[in-house]
Amino acid sequence: MGRVAVFLCHCGTNIAGVIDIQRVAEEIRKISGVAIVQDSRFLCSTDGIESMVDSIRSSGVDRVVVAACSFRTHEPLFQNALRRAGLNPYLLELVNVRELCSWVHEKEREKATEKAVKMIRAAIAKIQGNQPLERRKLPVIPAALVIGGGIAGIRAALDIADAGFTVYLVEKEPSIGGNMARLDKTFPTLDCSICILGPLMNAVAQHPNIKLLTYSEVLSIEGRVGEFSIKILRKPRYVREDLCKGCLICIAKCPAKADDEFNMGLSHRKAIYIQYPQAVPRIPAIDPSTCFYFQKGICRACEKLCPTGAIDFSQRGEVVEVKVGAIVVATGFEEYTASQIYEYGYGRYPNVITGLQLERLVSSYGPTGGRLTVPRIDREPRRIAIVNCAGSRDERHLPYCCRVGCMASLKHAWYIKHLIPDAEVFIFADEIRASGKGFEEFYRRVRLLPGVYIVKGRASEVRGNPDGTVSVMAYDPALGHGISINTDLVVLEVGIVASRSTESVRNILKLGVVAQGGFLLELHPKLNPIETAVDGIYICGAVAGPKDIPETVAQASAAASKVVSLLSRGYIETQPYTARVNSELCSGCRICVTACEYGAIRIVEKGGRSVASVDEALCKGCGACVGSCPSRAIEIPNLGLDQIEAMIAEIVR
Amino acid sequence: MVISIGIVSLAYCAGCEVALASMERFCNLIADGVVRIAYSTLLVDSEKLENVDVLFVTGSIRTGEDIIAVKEASRKASKIVAFGSCTCFGGIPGLGNMIRREEIVGGVFGSVQPSESGLLPKLAKFVIPLQSVVDVNYMVPGCPPPEPVIEALLESLVHGREFTLPSVSICNECPLNRDDKKPVKEPRRRLLALNDVDVDTCFLKQGVLCMGPATLAGCRALCPSRGAPCIGCMGPLPNSRDQAADMIDALSGVFYMIEPLERILEAVLDPVGLLSMFTLPYSTIPYHRRVGVEEVKRDAN
């Protein structure tokens, strides 16, 4: 049994005015194990601390109980006193007899005194189980991984790289650029999307600190903050990046065709292709599922024509391993599957398209070279309907707002009026949500365009007509009855969900996900929107929830600054209250693994048995594992199960 | 030297004796003359318990006569084995602690008061584990004790090796405990789920209550490895004090994403019966309030 020193603070009259300190001291002295009991008018004053240090030193006690005030304000001070007296600071127990006793029981002095005695007695019982603890410093590898090469990933990578750290930017497609590269213009300023994105893409390609890994996927991640080790699969391009000069002769001569994913299936590309003219890197990739050589064993036209001999059909996928200190996830969004919204007829009628398809149709490097036509019919539309909230704010599909559809619909109306000045555009919307910088102004500008009609009322159905046109039905509350508008083209402003690849990244990183849409869960929606439950992994852009470009860029820079501040400090400090496993008792039932939100617990082999093991760099000391361990094998030091039991028994005695 | 064994049976189903007698190793020991059953109302024809080397006690302490019998028998033995979960923890008869003894008798015999005739023993106030009456040398839990555990006990009795129970739970030896669990979204009632569970996947992972995490190992996961969730017959881990509390904690670590909470309660409709099926008299609160709790009125004046 340890020898305990008990210090009682009067706190002027704050404590002593209610609690009879002398009586408390008498009671406490009777307890076995208590070596000294000493009181002080203000324990936190210089005098108080000095006499405390002296008493600890001279009496040779090995545990200290202080009955005073809140641990929040005063624990560091008293811990420091213990340190100076040569004791480990975690052998201190601070009993808050001020906030929890004297201040709240001012009129019941007798009972408050009794309560204080019990509280101190419980602390003495508890502290017998305390052990000395240490904080540890762990190194941080000065490099970062950014997953996703859209605008969020590009911005984050550039910011981290500019601060002088190595960045690995992983993109699953052959080129970076993401969804922003698909856009023709951006709202509300209507500046050309690729014109502002292109320079950033080139900056990424040329940055000395950025290692660009396109056409690559993250396979596995191990380790912890400061020391992640990542395996990345580089899919074979069948074109050697070191030899290709980007002349693109190979593409011109390729005879095989495939659906163009970048143009949302509205046109065809070759089997050897770059996604779009501004692609970075400007190195083609061969799609083996359509290439004649891979399918039929003949052709090799590209190989024959390539002036640098860069085509290499024998390429294999290659796994590279990188080590980084922090990770940014920016895997972005994609449109909700529009064909699931059966009533809007997407997939059933060729003249029903999505917003992103319209972007490609009006883009100068899109399938029609910027001419707006009805797909597959190749006729210029005269009457166009834009259906807002397609799938969004709909319990059957996505209950949330996509946050960009309203402004996109206005932008799309503007595109149409710009390209076909006498066209009539009907926007079907419950309301237009224009709550951003310059948004309301843009709304007014588009609304005043002649031939743009905003119908207040959600479209209920899109119906085909025998003549090939489609009718949009809606209930117009202003008219009080249903309306039906005959149009040549319907644009669905489809809701957005986290990109498909997010799911696999999420499983690899063990990140949380929100209930709807597959977006990744932030640590706290208000105070920690960039951090995740896993230390050292940050999220930004649309993968964290629907958002527009400026918000995405701001978040990306925020994520980068979090990474930079972690990497530039160079080390992380563990907190001392990390869960510890008694592997004798641990049954390896994995319930703690499920309960731990920080991914800090893993099952390891030890002595021929599977037992839990805590990574102290990841453990936050919350005790969720302690609370759910049926084997009582895991404990937070100085908050042991027996210690708490001893407190219960002591108070009730 | 022949080791003589006496078996005293209390409130019991005879399963423990059957488990013992059906073990090949035990029969061989008898055939080889190493062990002799000196007394057992079920297994041998002997009228009186003489002095024996080892006394096996099976069944729960349910009646006053049980208490007297076990106390007397203990004087005639040098070692005492609490054999089976009924003896160690109260067992299934221990769930009788949910009802007062008068009500139990009334429920069975109606208005007839059989004990008044003196022919039937009177019930004890509530079921208690054996170690509350006599000092126990060996705790052998299980309903009935599984073969590996009996084997170890016999080894200890015959060869003097130390008899130790595992310190870990069923999960440690369960073949289904392979991959990390994820928070369960859909709890299911054990009986209703049995037709469509994947018998090759952890039951808890499928939302089915399995007592494995809070139950002592030793049976080599007999039930879970054969497609049935553990019901907890081996009792709590040695380090634990309460099987039900441990299981509630374990469930909360796996079920915490389930909404609404009623769905969990529907899946665990009879919490005492499911979580303390074998161990109620051994638990922290070992009985229903009206059985073992006296009320002291506070008078405000």
Next chain:
Amino acid sequence: MVRLTLFTGCFTLVKQVAVEASILSVLKYFNIELVVPRSVNCCGFAFRSVYPSLSLYLTGRLLASLYDAESSGILALCNGCYLMLREAIHRLRENPRQLEFVRSYLREEGLDLRSIPRIVHPIELFHDMIGIEVLRGISRGGQDRNTVIATHYGCHALRPSTIPSFDNPLNPSKMERIIEALGFRTRDYPERLDCCGAVLLASNPSLAMKMAYSKISGTARWGFQLLVTTCPYCFEMLDSRQEAVMQMFGDEPKLPVMLLTQLIGLQIGLSEGSVALNLNLSPVDRVLPYILRR
């Protein structure tokens, strides 16, 4: 041999006897035993919106009195009855208080809800219980394989989508597969899920007629040769009242309408009389040359 309890519902008995006649003769062919219960009551549909608890009680009573341990389910011919039965099961399952309410009244009559039967819709019967393969087998050719047939499920067969039904409530496909198995063509059309108007017939007859007109004329413009349905109410609006509906809007009957069971009956070689085709009032004669095996 599959045994099903038949629940015709009131409308079949008093107005659309063809529904019952055709299913009885068709199911004889498929060797399905139909048990006609001795006593039935209203399915409660009529009170659904005005007196919900009475309506639930009536449906509960129906479930109790139709209980038959030997039967594999209750075949509800009418979409309204089908809705009421599956909705009642849903509500009684979800809400123990309502269950107790219904049981307390049933107990007075010596009835109880013992187990929950499967509620079978005719489309489900043909698609899932008899099976597409069997239907493919009965169609031995002779019909014009270019005949395009429109399907009409009827709202209550599928919706509300929160209550489990036999098909996707917004994009059903089982009837289409049946039509294709019989050797005909079918395709999606915008009016496919539109309401026939029958439920409004009592409260707002002119709107009901308008809806029926929009359904019939809308379907007709896509060039279908026939429309097929199973529900007696829909059949009433689309077939029996077609002439009245069309005249009201200065048009004339143009869409042949048949029951699914009539179509199947003709395919298995039953006479027009035994599927009660003579009771159809829409111009079905036009389509007969295309679908009959002569």
Next chain:
Amino acid sequence: MIPVSLEPRVIAFTCTYCAYAAAETAGVSKLQYPPHIYIIRLPCSGMFRSYYVFKALYNGFDSVLWGGCHPPYDCHFINGNYKARVRAALLKSYLNQLGFEDDRFRLEWIAAGEADRFASIAKEIVKKATSLPRLRFLDNSEVVSEWL
């Protein structure tokens, strides 16, 4: 006056970041509540174990309070409160089946700023505990002594 030995005893397990913070704020605001409630601080409600409740009741506490952060987002450790909630629900149904009143154990969400709420809960729970009878749990030896 109630005899001292029969005065109510309530134990409160509180999480550091919400319920305990509220208790401290109540102190700073000098909100008065009865002194019969004892507060134990743990990092997070996810760490509260069921066994503590059984033990506390058996040892003689009249009532047990668990205080955690409001769901869904207040928990400092993401969702410890969700774990406490499931635990409390099961525990309550277990205790109810053993015949204990609802007021013997309760789980409350108390945000760090809700000092007055903490004080009023403390008042209420002590008041309820006073109206409940003090429990004396029979020991196993009392069963044995009836017969020997």
